[in-house]
Amino acid sequence: MNVGPEARELSTVNAIELCGVSRWYGNVVAVNDITMTVGAGITGLLGPNGAGKTTLLNLMAGFLAPSRGELTVGGQPSWRNPQIFTLLGLVPERDSVYAFLTGADFVRSTARLHRLPDPDAAARRAIEIVDMAAAQDRRIATYSKGMRQRIKVAAALVHDPQVLLLDEPFNGMDPRQRLEMMDLLEQMAGQGRTILFSSHILEEVERMSGTIQVIVGGRLAASGDFRAIRRLMTTRPHVFLVRTSADRALGAALIGRPAVTGVELTPRGLQVRTSDFGAFCRELAGLCKNGDIRLREVLPSDESLESVFSYLVTT
């Protein structure tokens, strides 16, 4: 990558840096010796539930003291340092907001807490960015999950922070809202901001570019370019349960395909093992059509997150 000295300087200033950071509660280690740097652009913090993603974000936002190691945001430690929020914005996972306020009130209040010179204009701009202008005068109590998420993002953006942390921002959103939120995050990353979001569902971030950090069991299990990880994801072995009007005939046809690595006839249907998720899905439709087989049901049967992540970690 061709990064000029100027851009490099900017990205180091904005970066989140963790050096040997651990956090434990009594005997439970939630975050185990993590060293990572998050620079400008978009970064996904992925891992199954309980992996320590939220703990890590809380450490970054100064809502938790590291038990060991050093953590800085923009060169400053975040623990016991509320000033960090002049350059940091946080969208917490919990859905608790001041529900009695209107969306506009909530964002304006946040702008005032930041002592912005023109809080009304800043609030308007932030609400505009998340496309909530139409609902801004309704009480937050009446908002849907996706709207709450967006108004929380507006509040976290109101002071135009260089670093934005989002804990499970796609949780509870429908696919359209998810796409919009992702576009929004990509846009902000494109403006040179550092955007770090967490997610426990790999599929929901499939469209995302940028880098990812995979956390499993409190440890940094993988990190790197998202496309490489995505390739691993699509070529990982999948198991499907397929129910049709002619299981045996379809099974015979499927086994001849390179994307299929195994077929088993079970009383519940055909158990199909594939190494290429995309190719299998395309070919399945074609085979059924050619053989005049009626496809009743296609169920993924090993989609548990643990299996996906453990596959990523061992590869």
Next chain:
Amino acid sequence: MAGLLNPVVLRITLRATLGRKRALVFLLVPVVLLLITITLRLVAVSPVWPAEFLGAFGFSVVLPLTALIIGTSVLGAEIDDGSIVHLLATPVRRTSVVLSKFAAAVMLTIAFGAIPEYLAAGIARGFGGKLALGLLAGALVASVAYNALFVMLSTLTTKAIAVGLLYLVLWEGLLGNLVGGVRLLSIGQYSVSIANSIAKTSALNAHLTSATAVIMALAVTVATLTAAAWRLSAFSLKGDAV
């Protein structure tokens, strides 16, 4: 102190506290106080009943309970439901957050505890009388000191209401009456003693000089608020791994 108060925090806190269902309880206690006062005035049992009743019921039930419900919820409710994060994810100084929350609690306790106490004394003995003014002064001190303590409790434990109630019953109620030394560390005693320094009636169960009471009340307020600000600046969120 004015610079340390944050008007946004103050406004949101007042709205949030008055908006909760608990706010109905705020009204209930003073209404009971006023109703009993009016009844007693009509049946007029003994000549010292106003000081006896308002001293005992007002200073060991109305004020501490009102302060307990309000003081533990101004900050505690937001810590419980997690909405405090939105406030703390800004550069506002934690001292300023605590003082603004405390100020909101004092204002509400004055409205729902101290003023009703004054009104009751006024109904009993006249609004410009020594008793009314003395009880008002004592009630103001109670509103300040109790809330400082309860705001601090809400930064220490999520069971601030239970701990506060235990403190009121055991420390203020039981030990305060049985053990002389406890009086020096009893907010109830500070407020009754200050009330008595103006009202001057033996019917108030006061045991401290007004100077001691003022100094101790101030010391307790400053110490507990400092502790609360310290605790809040180390406010931690638990992650999903625990």
